[in-house]
Amino acid sequence: MRFEKLSNDKIRIILDLQDLEDNDIDYQSFMSNSSDSQKLFMEILDEAEEQIGFITKDYKLMIEALATIDGDFIITVTRSLPDFDITSAYKKKTIKAKRKSNRLTTDTIIYEFNNSDDIFDFILLLKNLNISGLNAFTKDFALYTYKDKYYLVMDNINKNFENIKTFLCALTEFGKSINNSNLFKSKLNEYGTLLVKNNFYKALSKNLK
Template sequence: MKIERLSVDKIRIFLTFDDLTERGIQKEDMWREIPKVHELFSEMMEQAYTELGFDATGPLAVEVFALPAQGMVVIVTRGKVQNASDPIDEEEAEEVYEMEVTLEQSDVISYAFHDFEHLLKASHVASGTGVTEGALYSYKNKWILQIDPEDMEEAKEQALIAILSEYGDATSVTTAVLDEYGKRVIAENAIRTLCEHFHK
């Protein structure tokens, strides 16, 4: 579980599928009102407080983004804190979080490479399996390769994920964030373009 602060009132939590499995939670459970998910959320908020001093009292907006191979991204935004002079019902205080949960599913495969050489190696191996697409971004001193597997057969998609995992790290950064804060280096067919311009 990785937690980072996006602003004073907003944090991002990246959960791997291992994080979920360890707690006996399936991906589909994340949008169900079940005790295990509440426990996980409480654990996330405790860790956010310990690591970042993020106080999760009051209303929270929670966005959950499911990524195909990497896990889930949970973005928590803190709402306006209740006026201190307002009476607080003791029972209400027991309800730790008021959550408004929205869910989005992203099928985009997203991997970060710290070294351009590793990106090239991954591209050449992936190209050997017939994968040519992808968009390449430069973001926070890393190369981010994103591939939309929409028309890809599942076996090919799993093979691609295995290749990218060998050379890079799964990343939770979304296309929207990359478009806004990163630099798009190759808009489409990134793997083919890299293989054409840089030989092994």
């Protein structure tokens, strides 16, 4: 974990996957803003105050997070005094953390894409990264459209897939992880429109120039 002070009111925090493993948080939980990831974030802010004197108590915070392809997480924190008395979304609170495996904790994951361009950019990135053998990750891909957005559903995933970290980082580059994936999957089955089943990578790759 590294801290960089960009200005008096802005810092950059750089985490890697080892930092998550040291805190018993898997990639998916961290990216979906779970209670454990919130607890870790509060501990990180305490560490920032101790190491570089960046105090966040009684400040309004703006958080920007980015996952890189090599597995690092870049978090930019900007503080400002609130215009009025509000309860900050990042106010410290006591959370009991459950110890968990350093892997994905679900067999189903869903990512939301804002538009078709983001999906094709994701496919192109996979090609450029030379990530192959996606059938070894899962054979159960499904691409839906629902309320003008696109959703990639992946069932029965292989958590030991060789390129899983790179694949998930690529997903995060263009998509957003959906919480309560099994419940949302039921909603897609009922109200969404299925576009591609299983061979989504092969089907969409044909449309790339």
